[in-house]
Amino acid sequence: MLQTFVIKIGSNVITQNTGIPDFDRIASLCHQVATLKSQGKKIVLVTSGAVAFGRQNIALPEKTNPVLKKQIWAANGQIALIHTYKEIFAGLGHSIAQILVTKEDFRDRKHYLNMKNCMEGLLSQGIIPVINENDTVAITELMFTDNDELAGLSAAMVNADTLILLTNVDGIYDGPPEQEGSAIIQKVDESNQDLGNYIQAGKSSFGRGGMLTKLNMAKKSANLGIKVFIANGKKANILQHIVEGKALCTYFEPATIKHSPKKWLAHGEQYFKGELKINNGAKNALFSKKISSLLPVGVVDVSGDFEKGDIVRLIDEGGIPIGLGRAAYGSKSLKEKIGLKYQKPIVHYDYLYLYQ
The missing domain is CATH 2.30.130.10 (PUA domain)
Incomplete structure (x- = not known):
């Protein structure tokens, strides 16, 4: 049976410190995905970055409404983001499909199953679904916490074996990452799931979430029977190193696999x-x-x-x-x-x- 991986790429992974898109990093990740596909794995990509791409393309007055500003940048940046993925994957011999979603798409069971059937149809044809939140229509109450939540929902939807959350740090530390002596917590299981005290609240420069949301989503997905890794997407060959068990990252041991309807319900707390x-x-x-x-x-x-x-x-x-x-x-x-x-x-x- 083919393994299905859902790989979430954070904004800070595919942008430089200045917010300029990091095309070399995007190309590297696409090559790594192509390698995984050549090994027989099905891949779903959940990508951030549309707002960062749009911010690079369009300068808006400071007084512009923050929600409108984000909508404009997302609408423009999504074109550049998906075009970048399309061109790189085409050069590697792979086709992609764009899927833009809001929370509303996951509320109704019938709608959810229609989306699930579409995703599984794409995967059956060897096409890589590239998923992002539809920031142009999402309002506050319909926004995902961040794309980690969207990745967890997508992993549950396609019955993924593995969920990989790529960020710009190596994983969850037992103290502030910049503090000397802090170490990576390499494995999380039932004995040490309460890691909230280790994590400082904070958000990334160009994204919306932080490590606490990654922790909560990782724990929920692992409880559904999905292997979860939080890893540094800026490290060379990180995806292959995860598969080979060589990566320095945080791994969440999965519980017993839950049936598909229970996976849908597990993410229904806000619905x-x-x-x-x-x-x-x-x-x-x-x-x-x-x-x-x-x-x-x-x-x-x-x-x-x-x-x-x-x-x-x-x-x-x-x-x-x-x-x-x-x-x-x-x-x-x-x-x-x-x-x-x-x-x-x-x-x-x-x-x-x-x-x-």
């Missing part, structure tokens, strides 16, 4: 349309080793307005979130069934994702 408060008996049943669905008899309260097929969040009697599920019927119908026995599940086990 849910309502909440179901469940009693302790239902909570214990869901977290037991026995496979259990959520029945209306275990629901004590319903909030929000949702329809059949929408994502709902589950909370316990103390109000603590415990998971996400796909509603088998709408809020109006459920309110009539709260506490009743002998009803069909409101959330079937196959469409239930519980937090650790």
Whole structure:
């Protein structure tokens, strides 16, 4: 079975310190991707850089609205960014396809599956999907935290084996990277997942996210059964070194592989349309080793307005979130069934994702 890699390339990887696009680095990464494809791997690229490319091309007045400024730079820069990838990959004998998305594209299960089918169709034909956020139409509430989140969603969507997050540092350190004595945390598993205290809040010069968002996305993806690497995309042959186990980077050990619907739900924390408060008996049943669905008899309260097929969040009697599920019927119908026995599940086990 062919392995599928999702590789996220950050803005700081493909731009110089001044913000000028680093075409040599982009070419190097494309050559590395071509090598992986020659080894039989399927590749999905999630790339940042459109705004940085646009900023290079168009000078805007300082007083321009920040959102509008970003939209203009993204609209212009995306052309140059995708053209760069197209020309380099064409020279290496590979075709690419551009996919621009917003969070809205991941909310609806039917829409999600249509996008998934398109991606899998491209991969089956040896075409490299190049994905980026559609910054020209995304507004604040529909924006991804950064492209690390988009990469995690994409890896779950295509059932990827491996997710590689390329940044401009070697991985997660046990202290400030610039501080003498700080060392790379080379492996993260269940015994040492709480690394938040090591990471300083901050954002990259030309991107929107920081190491904390990379950590959270890496942990979530690893929990779904995906191998995750955070590595330095500016290092020579970094992708091949990761594959060969020679790279100095941070590796997240994967848990048991989750089924595809659960992978979709795992990233639904910001998409849910309502909440179901469940009693302790239902909570214990869901977290037991026995496979259990959520029945209306275990629901004590319903909030929000949702329809059949929408994502709902589950909370316990103390109000603590415990998971996400796909509603088998709408809020109006459920309110009539709260506490009743002998009803069909409101959330079937196959469409239930519980937090650790």
